[in-house]
Amino acid sequence: MSLEFLGRDPDSPNGGSPTLWRDTETGDILIQGWTIKDPATRSEIGKVPEGEEVVRIPKRMLQFLPEVNGEHGRRG
Numbered sequence: 001m002s003l004e005f006l007g008r009d010p011d012s013p014n015g016g017s018p019t020l021w022r023d024t025e026t027g028d029i030l031i032q033g034w035t036i037k038d039p040a041t042r043s044e045i046g047k048v049p050e051g052e053e054v055v056r057i058p059k060r061m062l063q064f065l066p067e068v069n070g071e072h073g074r075r076g
Contacts, residue, residue, distance in 0.1 A: 003023055009057070018057040020064045025069030029065065033057040 006020040006029075018033040033055030036042055047052055 003030065006066070007061065009061055011058070011060065018055070018061055020061065021058075022066065031055055068070060 003021040004024050007020055008019045012018065018031065020032075021030040022028070023030065034057075036045065036054045036056055048054055052054045064066065
C-alpha cells in the first residue's frame with residue numbers, strides 16, 4: 001500500500017487534523033478526524049461495530065476529495 005497525501009485542514013487549530021490520504025492501489029480514502037464524543041450525536045448514529053469509529057471532518061475539506069475535483073478512478 002502506498003498513500004497519496006490529499007490535504008490537511010488549513011484551519012485546524014493544531015495544524016495536524018483532519019487529514020485525508022488516498023490508497024494509490026485501491027483508491028480508498030483514509031480520513032484522520034475528530035472522534036464524535038457528543039452523546040446526542042452518538043445516539044443518532046447508533047451502535048458502531050468493534051474496530052470502527054465515526055470521525056468528523058469539516059465541509060471545507062471536501063475540496064480535497066478527488067471526485068469533487070473531477071478526478072475519477074484509481075491512480076498509481
